[in-house]
Amino acid sequence: xxxxxxxxxxxxxxxxxxxxxxxxxxxxxxxxxxxxxxxxxxxxxxxxxxxxxxxxxxxxxxxxxxxxxxxxxxxxxxxxxxxxxxxxxxxxxxxxxxxxxxxxxxxxxxxxxxxxxxxxxxxxxxxxxxxxxxxxxxxxxxxxxxxxxxxxxxxxxxxxxxxxxxxxxxxxxxxxxxxxxxxxxxxxxxxxxxxxxxxxxxxxxxxxxxxxxxxxxxxxxxxxxxxxxxxxxxxxxxxxxxxxxxxxxxxxxxxxxxxxxxxxxxxxxxxxxxxxxxxxxxxxxxxxxxxxxxxxxxxxxxxxxxxxxxxxxxxxxxxxxxxxxxxxxxxxxxxxxxxxxxxxxxxxxxxxxxxxxxxxxxxxxxxxxxxxxxxxxxxxxxxxxxxxxxxxxxxxxxxxxxxxxxxxxxxxxxxxxxxxxxxxxxxxxxxxxxxxxxxxxxxxxxxxxxxxxxxxxxxxxxxxxxxxxxxxxxxxxxxxxxxxxxxxxxxxxxxxxxxxxxxxxxxxxxxxxxxxxxxxxxxxxxxxxxxxxxxxxxxxxxxxxxxxxxxxxxxxxxxxxxxxxxxxxxxxxxxxxxxxxxxxxxxxxxxxxxxxxxxxxxxxxxxxxxxxxxxxxxxxxxxxxxxxxxxxxxxxxxxxxxxxxxxxxxxxxxxxxxxxxxxxxxxxxxxxxxxxxxxxxxxxxxxxxxxxxxxxxxxxxxxxxxxxxxxxxxxxxxxxxxxxxxxxxxxxxxxxxxxxxxxxxxxxxxxxxxxxxxxxxxxxxxxxxxxxxxxxxxxxxxxxxxxxxxxxxxxxxxxxxxxxxxx
RNA sequence: GCGGGUGUGGCGGAAUUGGCAGACGCGCUAGAUUUAGGAUCUAGUGUUUUCCAACGUGGGGGUUCGAGUCCCUUCACCCGCACCA
Numbered sequence: 101x102x103x104x105x106x107x108x109x110x111x112x113x114x115x116x117x118x119x120x121x122x123x124x125x126x127x128x129x130x131x132x133x134x135x136x137x138x139x140x141x142x143x144x145x146x147x148x149x150x151x152x153x154x155x156x157x158x159x160x161x162x163x164x165x166x167x168x169x170x171x172x173x174x175x176x177x178x179x180x181x182x183x184x185x186x187x188x189x190x191x192x193x194x195x196x197x198x199x200x201x202x203x204x205x206x207x208x209x210x211x212x213x214x215x216x217x218x219x220x221x222x223x224x225x226x227x228x229x230x231x232x233x234x235x236x237x238x239x240x241x242x243x244x245x246x247x248x249x250x251x252x253x254x255x256x257x258x259x260x261x262x263x264x265x266x267x268x269x270x271x272x273x274x275x276x277x278x279x280x281x282x283x284x285x286x287x288x289x290x291x292x293x294x295x296x297x298x299x300x301x302x303x304x305x306x307x308x309x310x311x312x313x314x315x316x317x318x319x320x321x322x323x324x325x326x327x328x329x330x331x332x333x334x335x336x337x338x339x340x341x342x343x344x345x346x347x348x349x350x351x352x353x354x355x356x357x358x359x360x361x362x363x364x365x366x367x368x369x370x371x372x373x374x375x376x377x378x379x380x381x382x383x384x385x386x387x388x389x390x391x392x393x394x395x396x397x398x399x400x401x402x403x404x405x406x407x408x409x410x411x412x413x414x415x416x417x418x419x420x421x422x423x424x425x426x427x428x429x430x431x432x433x434x435x436x437x438x439x440x441x442x443x444x445x446x447x448x449x450x451x452x453x454x455x456x457x458x459x460x461x462x463x464x465x466x467x468x469x470x471x472x473x474x475x476x477x478x479x480x481x482x483x484x485x486x487x488x489x490x491x492x493x494x495x496x497x498x499x500x501x502x503x504x505x506x507x508x509x510x511x512x513x514x515x516x517x518x519x520x521x522x523x524x525x526x527x528x529x530x531x532x533x534x535x536x537x538x539x540x541x542x543x544x545x546x547x548x549x550x551x552x553x554x555x556x557x558x559x560x561x562x563x564x565x566x567x568x569x570x571x572x573x574x575x576x577x578x579x580x581x582x583x584x585x586x587x588x589x590x591x592x593x594x595x596x597x598x599x600x601x602x603x604x605x606x607x608x609x610x611x612x613x614x615x616x617x618x619x620x621x622x623x624x625x626x627x628x629x630x631x632x633x634x635x636x637x638x639x640x641x642x643x644x645x646x647x648x649x650x651x652x653x654x655x656x657x658x659x660x661x662x663x664x665x666x667x668x669x670x671x672x673x674x675x676x677x678x679x680x681x682x683x684x685x686x687x688x689x690x691x692x693x694x695x696x697x698x699x700x701x702x703x704x705x706x707x708x709x710x711x712x713x714x715x716x717x718x719x720x721x722x723x724x725x726x727x728x729x730x731x732x733x734x735x736x737x738x739x740x741x742x743x744x745x746x747x748x749x750x751x752x753x754x755x756x757x758x759x760x761x762x763x764x765x766x767x768x769x770x771x772x773x774x775x776x777x778x779x780x781x782x783x784x785x786x787x788x789x790x791x792x793x794x795x796x797x798x799x800x801x802x803x804x805x806x807x808x809x810x811x812x813x814x815x816x817x818x819x820x821x822x823x824x825x826x827x828x829x830x831x832x833x834x835x836x837x838x839x840x841x842x843x844x845x846x847x848x849x850x851x852x853x854x855x856x857x858x859x860x861x862x863x864x865x866x867x868x869x870x871x872x873x874x875x876x877x878x879x880x881x882x883x884x885x886x887x888x889x890x891x892x893x894x895x896x897x898x899x900x901x902x903x904x905x906x907x
Numbered sequence: 908g909c910g911g912g913u914g915u916g917g918c919g920g921a922a923u924u925g926g927c928a929g930a931c932g933c934g935c936u937a938g939a940u941u942u943a944g945g946a947u948c949u950a951g952u953g954u955u956u957u958c959c960a961a962c963g964u965g966g967g968g969g970u971u972c973g974a975g976u977c978c979c980u981u982c983a984c985c986c987g988c989a990c991c992a
Contacts, residue, residue, distance in 0.1 A: 313911050632987090636987085784932070785931070854973090
């Protein structure tokens with residue numbers, strides 16, 4: 101009889117709950133292991149099959165490490181603020197808090213049904229005031245350190261909806277809901293100065309055990325670029341200069357014009373009356389373009405001449421100042437010196453508008469294209485004859501000496517836009533006083549609670565719905581009587597997820613974010629598993645907050661996540677991304693009901709490497725179930741007793757004994773490096789062999805069940821108890837293997853002639869090269885093949901092969 | 908365009924200090940069992956070929972006694988970034 105997964109899984113899930121089997125002991129003196137899943141957002145749709153993949157991987161590690169003698173911290177919680185709940189609330193008139201609570205209940209039920217070994221005592225929720233109290237506290241620390249500031253920045257404003265939209269809510273310049281036009285509108289926003297940490301975020305990547313692709317993406321995102329800033333005087337304007345950033349100051353003699361971004365604030369001042377109309381027209385044109393169009397239409401360059409001229413500081417030449425949208429206001433100084441001879445974009449622009457192109461680095465053919473390579477400088481006065489590197493250094497020295505420039509590093513990374521004009525987020529604990537000053541809410545008044553309110557509709561002014569709550573925003577200083585108004589912006593979803601891994605360590609602490617001693621014990625996270633979609637934003641924000649907290653002395657490590665693994669996506673059976681519209685979605689609830697949680701866990705780990713994208717297969721999941729059935733039938737009788745095949749004094753062949761020890765070794769090693777698919781394959785091999793045995797010793801049955809238990813814990817607990825144990829298998833010690841049982845006395849050697857296998861030899865292990873060669877040469881078949889040929893060379897590799905080269 | 912990755916039987920995938928390609932699973936074939944089917948157990952299963960054998964890791968080239976693995980080149984697909992001066 102096959103095992104009854106419904107009964108057994110429910111039984112052991114209850115047992116684990118009742119016995120608090122997975123409760124983490126802070127007092128333990130075992131070595132620690134902190135294994136973490138990325139913070140789930142409890143969406144109304146519930147779990148999809150991608151969740152159990154990462155969760156099973158971490159659960160296997162957690163369960164195995166416990167059996168290997170580690171004190172394991174394996175927590176879970178809810179990243180529960182966010183847009184979908186607010187949108188649902190708007191659509192239905194319900195309270196997002198209630199909706200969120202229901203979603204969490206669904207997620208929790210689903211996660212529990214999969215039998216993950218979380219310490220549920222440490223469950224946290226970002227929407228819990230006891231949690232967001234500390235999110236607000238961290239914000240205030242950043243504010244006090246000067247890392248949070250208010251700036252006017254353009255946001256996605258939708259006049260029809262009367263609200264600001266997140267980037268992902270804007271599709272082709274229209275609102276995702278309703279298809280209303282969205283414009284870029286400057287608004288006062290809270291910003292976090294992540295750029296102050298750019299270099300450290302970049303440098304510290306080196307020491308992290310993360311996938312190279314993720315590190316590379318972070319490097320590109322930060323986009324550090326070394327060069328120089330150069331000041332250009334403007335002809336006819338004594339008090340104005342334009343500063344540009346360039347990575348190629350050595351080409352300054354080749355600068356034949358200058359380009360400002362259309363949003364550059366100097367344009368209005370310097371534009372000549374004759375050109376004003378052209379410029380205004382062009383700027384209007386650009387403003388009408390969405391970001392997408394601006395980059396999409398990048399094929400042909402556009403621009404307009406201001407009529408003004410800048411003075412090239414190095415040779416005093418007048419060069420025209422243009423504006424063009426290929427220069428971005430958000431990068432560098434929003435202005436460039438154009439060197440068409442040695443920059444492809446400038447070349448294209450200069451060609452189109454018939455601007456002069458001068459060669460200052462030899463080596464290319466400027467009649468065809470820009471030359472961006474290295475070479476000797478020409479037409480460059482004091483740089484002539486120098487290569488790129490020396491020329492850059494010399495030019496920077498010259499700029500510094502003449503007070504018109506200096507070495508400069510810029511970053512692609514911009515400061516973090518931290519405000520959201522939304523209700524369902526952490527309130528920013530700041531009060532705007534009527535005298536214009538800002539006041540931080542005192543620590544002892546935290547948490548600043550999100551008010552319960554019926555009206556979470558957009559305020560219409562671009563402020564968050566909190567502006568509707570006149571009672572909540574009003575503030576009067578009890579001492580001075582000065583009035584103030586609470587900040588109505590809330591925090592983005594990234595806030596709560598930027599530090600949650602710290603709270604798991606001490607989730608109920610009322611005095612502190614977490615006890616420093618406990619932080620010291622548990623940080624950093626030893627293994628962090630999640631999807632690659634968080635490669636940049638979440639992982640960069642969390643690293644930034646962590647470093648700021650490190651500087652404040654709150655946390656003991658400068659990086660939060662030592663090892664990171666991205667699980668690959670599970671595709672539909674048609675090898676395409678699962679989506680409702682394609683009708684290829686697999687619901688884990690259905691699989692748990694039909695095949696069981698153990699089968700789902702096993703199958704997801706067996707499908708392929710953890711980090712690869714893999715298609716789902718109906719037949720595949722059945723195969724995994726079949727394997728568990730085979731395990732069950734081997735060890736358990738139809739009367740639900742331990743099979744008589746398992747015997748204490750069973751004698752087994754050396755060959756089978758070897759398979760067992762090989763299995764312990766391979767599974768232990770493979771699981772340790774998260775090669776679950778190959779480890780499981782070895783478990784299958786063992787069962788295949790075990791089926792051919794008359795008797796199986798108890799210790800082998802136990803060892804096998806222990807090895808399988810991290811993957812399929814319910815069935816293994818059941819068999820473990822049938823073997824006669826009265827404690828959870830979790831409390832047992834991971835099996836060991838005996839190296840001596842693995843030693844081969846004889847090995848098979850292949851004999852090749854010219855690289856082709858012609859014979860096999862059984863020889864003693866460790867047979868010398870010379871002897872191998874002799875044995876190979878006297879082999880009948882080899883003799884046959886070598887007839888009429890002369891041996892040129894013989895390569896012998898002990899315990900592996902002999903290769904005879906013959907002509 | 909730039910950066911990163913992947914490419915192996917009918918399918919998912921094994922194999923890395925360069926040394927027996929295809930472990931394990933799915934599917935398929937045969938046998939046993941069964942009234943039958945399903946399930947189960949056992950064996951087989953890269954391609955071509957009567958045999959000997961030859962061929963075979965996206966394509967082409969190279970290094971080597973020996974290449975899925977290293978180098979060059981090329982193609983296809985996936986992911987990320989996208990005028991970053």
